[in-house]
Amino acid sequence: MTQAPYIEEYTIQAGDFTAIGEAATRFKSTLKMLGISSEAVRRAAVVAYEGEMNALIHGGGGTVKMTIHGDHLVIEVTDNGPGIPDISLAMQEGYSTAPDEIRELGFGAGMGLPNIDRNSDSMTIDTEIGKGTTLRAVIRFSPREAAARAV
């Protein structure tokens, strides 16, 4: 039986650093409530957290959306920021364009995109200079978990 996907979406307000991790925390609660394996929950939490942080630091706010399907989930982060001029550079561990005052607070370590990539089964970035960026990360459930969810 195919179930309709479950969708949860939050707005990330520009400049609200204290709120980083709120969407990720809510996603985590939802996934735990749905009985998703702790491995997938952990990966989704990292992806959502880093996505929120990127949208806030670099994108001036945006949205973060989680869609749960039978055998996988998708986390999509959209911002209306300046876009990423060089994605391969942004993917390099340690490379960051975050300002010093943000880095001193523990953010902007240049590990966000690599962390997202490592914790997802596939990741795509659509970016346009001056328009914004949409990141889409897919996390697949284990075959056993997907089968259990299909019942």
Add this chain to the structure above:
Amino acid sequence: MKIADILEKMETTVYSPGDGEKSIDGVILGDLFSFVMAEAREGWLWITIQIHLNVSAVAVLKDVPFILLASDRKPEKELIERCAAEGITLAGTPLTSYEAAGKLYSMGVGGRS
């Protein structure tokens, strides 16, 4: 080692007691959130000098039950409140991160063996 035992053996100020019966299986030391998000494991103790609210968000997401603030850093009120609400142990120590890590290691907490 249980959180209560660690608190007893170290010089700490407890801001949020959390669950003293929980056992600590490892320790991570870091002030960059993305590093901690990548490397921390469930049930670990986290030593940091960051003191703002977002510390608790990382702890919640990574199931870290114990945050230890080094170098006598005083937590912001919002961080204390959130740790209390989430049942996370939040304590401060006058020891530096290096000294706190050394002390925990010598106590047998979370070494890789």
